[in-house]
Amino acid sequence: MSTIELKAVKKSWGNTLALKDVSFIAPEGDFLVLLGPSGCGKSTTLRLIAGLETVTAGRILIAGEDVTAKSPSERHISMVFQSYALFPHLNVAENIAFGLKVRKVPVDERKTRLGRVAELVGLAGLMDRKPAQLSGGQRQRVALARAIVAENHICLMDEPLSNLDAQLRHEMRVEIRDLQKRLGMTVVYVTHDQTEAMSMADKVILMRDGKIEQEGTPDELYSTPATTFVARFIGNPPMNVLTLTDGPDGGVLEGAESYLSWKQCGAGQVIGVRPEDIDVSETGVPAELISADYLGADSIVTARMGSQSVVVRMPGRFQVRDGERVNLKWSNEATHIFDAKTGHRVEP
Amino acid sequence: MPSQNVRVHVYGWLLLMPAAILLIAFTHFPTVATLVQSLFTTGTATRPAAFVGAENYQIMLEDDVFWQVVQNNIWYAVGTIPVSIAIAILMAVWVNARLPARGLVRMAYFTPTVLPMIAVANIWLFFYTPDIGLIDQVVSLFGGGSHNWLGDPDTVLGCIIVITIWKEAGFFMIFYLAALQSLPPELEEAAHLEGASRWYYFRRVTFPLLMPTTLFVLINAVINSFKLVDQLFILTKGGPDNASSLLLYYIYEVAFSFFDEAYAATLTVVLLAVLAVISVGQFLLLDKRIHYR
């Protein structure tokens, strides 16, 4: 009933091609996250779904119905804007009920729905305030309430948390996810923050340069990245990407040829290893420690392995003495192999 | 510590001085001098000015021409202000939209503002001239007779009002245009998503958000309705029979044609008082309603 489907959607402005052939399905009740670096076309995709822009090619279906040519209001979609788009001269109650008033919902019903939503997002005491008299988090809640009160089954959100501080962002993340589940909404959520995507999404669509790079659950993106781009975009700090060269028994690390080797691999390929999958041990590739950033629960250690530098996540506080040498080891399951040229994953 | 304090004060006053000197010399002093002058008779070579108290004001209240001029000025204000503001908003919304060649359209609307009022009056003379003027030529096409637009007491003020609107609307449009461009486009998008029509959005969002601009424009328009009299010099000289004379033009006549300085000062004081009352009133009345931040 509220499935969103994009079929080969393209969007261009003059010569700039913002979206090149984007297709995906957001199943009913799913929390779908559009993730990607700045300028990759996330907002454009969202605005196309909302009908605020028209597609150059392709089709958009909502609940199985072709809405490509329909106006925004005919699509029955709510949207939370990055800037919140609250009306500065209206108070909180008027802002939330704006759409109800436009659609001439009777006053009684308007009141009950307003009360219910205000309760839901925790704004009950602030109904008479103007947006300028609210904190960032409260404004965000008003925007959310305005989207919810319409009782549409689809809600689009464009980086709604980017103006909030880390603490509030975390709280709102939990709240939004909770609300979405309770109301059974289909949400398409845009962010460039991979932590946000990983923690909220049922499904993540990672975009790059107007194309979908990979789509899947957060776990799939983390454990089987399809390209080096995905590998380095998901996870923090990003995955180490190390260059291979030909050895006697397969691929070996460039600059540290005499230690590990991978069969059926060689020059023209790279391996990826996540910092959290690397351990210090007796055996393994010798490495020189360079520096450590202490983060509280763990430390991010930078080391040099032959000619290549790697990042390792160590539990607790890790002290680096100048020029200290250790051996680094990781399992075969933690090794991802990619083609160096195309960046695509090579299944062993 | 006290000496430090004094130094700061001296420094502050020194910074204020250039502006203060200019203001006092060219605004405050003449105002007070005018007020004083309005309490004396006009001095001549043989008879120096004598203090007469409110006598000049008494004369003014009994002056038929004064009342006619005041009445004209009220009609002039009523005729020009709402219409030019409405047209300005309309044009601003229209040229703010994504239309082809909007730069050209904007410039076209702004042109009347750039022209000096004297030049504007000359252009409109070409419209209003009996028989050979554009209006009469068009009217005669449809079988109408000729009409002396500026010579008829019934039409002359209307003609002056039309010219002023034509000149002012473009100027006010610029302010509205600037205000419109500062409104975030997401507001309109959010409203459209909710199903609001363009008219509904204008009525409920754009117009209220333009209120600060409207206040500014309104004050300017009111002041202009007392100030903008250049066209009278070219077109009518206040005639016929004072039918198009306005307060400021009357002051000019009294001072420089009749050389009655005391009476001109009296009229000037009245003009200043009217302007002061209007501005203060507007601020007090409208300020509360429009400042939503």
Ligand SMILES: Nc1ncnc2c1ncn2[C@@H]1O[C@H](COP(=O)(O)OP(=O)(O)OP(=O)(O)O)[C@@H](O)[C@H]1O
């Ligand atoms: N109205 C427009 N006219 C021309 N080009 C545009 C327009 N809107 C977006 N673009 C271009 O389309 C591309 C994608 O823009 P989009 O806003 O979708 O990026 P984004 O992924 O949302 O980035 P961000 O994370 O910075 O918000 C960009 O290269 C941008 O320059």
Ligand SMILES: [Mg+2]
């Ligand atoms: Mg964006």
